[in-house]
Amino acid sequence: MASSALQRLVRFVPRSSPSKILIGQPADKDIDVGAALRKGQEVTVNVWSGSSVLSPGSSTGITETIDRVLSPLAQNEIGTIRCVGLNYRKHAAECGLDPPAIPVIFMKPATTIVDPWPARGTIPKLSQVDESGDYEAELAVVIGKTAKNVSEAEALDYVLGYTAANDVSSRTQQLNQSQWSFSKSFDGACPLGPTLVLKSLITDPTKLHMRGLKNGEVYQESGTDDLIFSVPKIISWLSQGTTLPPGTVIVTGTPAGVGMGRTPKDALRHGDEFAVEILPHIGTLTNIFENEKSGFMTKLWPWDLGSQFAKARGYRVIAIENREAGLRLASGSPSNLQSDLILKLDDPETIQKISDFTDGIGLKVTIVCTSEDAANDWAAQRLQPRGVLVAAGFPEHGLKFDLMNLILREIFVKGTVHCSMGETREMMKSVVQHGIRSHLTLLTMEEAEDIAAKSEAHTFMGGPVVIRNALFSEYLPPHVGMRQPCSFELFEHPVGISTAIFWNHWPGGAFKSLACY
Template sequence: MSNWDIGNTVREGDTVQVWVFSGTSVLDPEEPNGKIEIIGRLLSPVPAAEVGTIRCIRLDYVSHAKEANVKVPDVPPLSMKPATALVDPWPARTVIPKHTLKDGSADYGAELAIVIGKTCKNVSESEALSYVLGYTVANDVSSRVAQFAQSQACYSKGFDGACPLGPVLVSAAVMPDPSIFTIRGLKNGEVVQSSGLSDMVFSCAKLVSFVSQGTTLSAGTVIITGTSAEVGFGKVPPDYLHDGDEFVVELWPHIGSLYSVFETEK
């Protein structure tokens, strides 16, 4: 069922039954063990121990580059988040750091996430997607004041919990052409971002190939592929995240809704 929204169904408290596989990781699921269980809580499709360093592509939508008033890039701009930035879907909470709360600049970014399934290095664009296990959803949470104060974005995007990921992983075999995905971001129920992935500057194949040049991408590596226009800093006045806000990233077909609820650091 391509339009069954697991994230929303669990968020509403409805029962979701699933086949249980004998493996302990999506990287090595093995086979169904014959059991059917009810989902108690959604976790990130890939745990922090398997993610390693999260690669973040910036300015990969034509609309977002125009919004930021910068030239559409010739090569993919890259920053990184540590594995500690990973956080599960709701009911896990995404914490806004104290200093970011103080300057009021915590921002959202609805993004497609690529999960690498086989270790690779120096792959060509033509073979890149054969190394992709599947696709899921990410929210690229950023501290804009910190970001604009520096030339690099790793610090401003690397805080604990700054990468909600989920709710499900769809196999690359099911989605051989990720450019047909559509993505939306909703803040407290209001649509604030909406785009087709056809607006991406660089294709998923190009991104995987680029990131792998001279660099080993281990199985489990996550690449988040940039966000479309209408992020918080692009609005007049800016519309940032605050304590109690709920942000939802929707990706269709197949994947559905990633719910994140924000709270301030104690």
């Protein structure tokens, strides 16, 4: 183990020899290594003889300047990253959830590890398409010796030290299912470092102060005393019946202020800089994020499905959008699903352009790709379609009512929608106010077994889908991907609309599936 003189470790590439990787202790005991490097300042390190922070060796008496700082541990030293979800009281409150009774555990592979700045964080294709990337400032614990079946009282004896982490998440994918690992396991989804502070310097991990800063603005701020499950409790819990080898990284949860919980929601986008600051001693982990350039989209996205529905019936399609990212995505639809006209919501000539495009006849099909209620009202009051406005979602797509909250004359809903009770009630108020009719395609339970494959096939031209007798079933429709007990509520409305809301409770929240008919 490390000498008592060793308190903070960095793993780095020295300026004098770019082919080497060294470890050592910053010469300035108080320097914030990450912040200093981000400002372009020189950081000198007293080099130690070991090749890993797990066995640092002894001081060599040599001083080197950091050329590039690395994560404290290499990917092959870490193995599987253990993560705790919903572990800050105020974060649970912002999610509208009760604190969990036991730790909510998920895993990230070592391939998620990315070095601190100048290494870039990655926003995967799946997060780009609906801007669902999110940040999570977190305290990370590194295990220093093999732990199994340890008690809370002895848990800190197994800790090597502490560092900073960013549990980068894809919220749409996270909300699509009860197990979060997929949504948090994309390559580069766990920036880590830069400084590993040994437990001799941080004797009480509940006395740290953490901030998450996006583009220099404080988005998250909390003391680690807001943790629901303490570091000793987490280590003890994870070690029950399970070996935690040296190098195990445990990411302990994020405080309130995540992008998903803000109003309006704030995604992690290309070019954003996010910093995790943990004081005292640990310092700042910074990364600039960029879009993944490879990869593929695995599903048709909402405007594509809407276009598919409309074009199958011989309609031309007008898409109205107000976000630059949305305009780019709408323009990038497959050629057979391209909208015939794409307009910006705030263009003062939009109405005239629609009139010119339709030779003064008016609208039959319009896809409005925006989550703003004002835009939805504008669509109902200004566009005044003669025929149908089409909103399209698909099974397990976590758009909530970002798309489905449209004020439509007639709703065709394909698939399911994830929503909160409040969002549901607001949506239904709009439905009643505007006298909207809506339709569903009913399937038997036997036919529902392969509904996911059917509904996502390019040849699927049907409309909305709901499972007949689902209200009386013990289980959610199979295409949701879960078979768990649920209950339901049924609302009746004066315009003859009823809404079935299926509730499925799982650790970390409630899954809701909405269907209007």
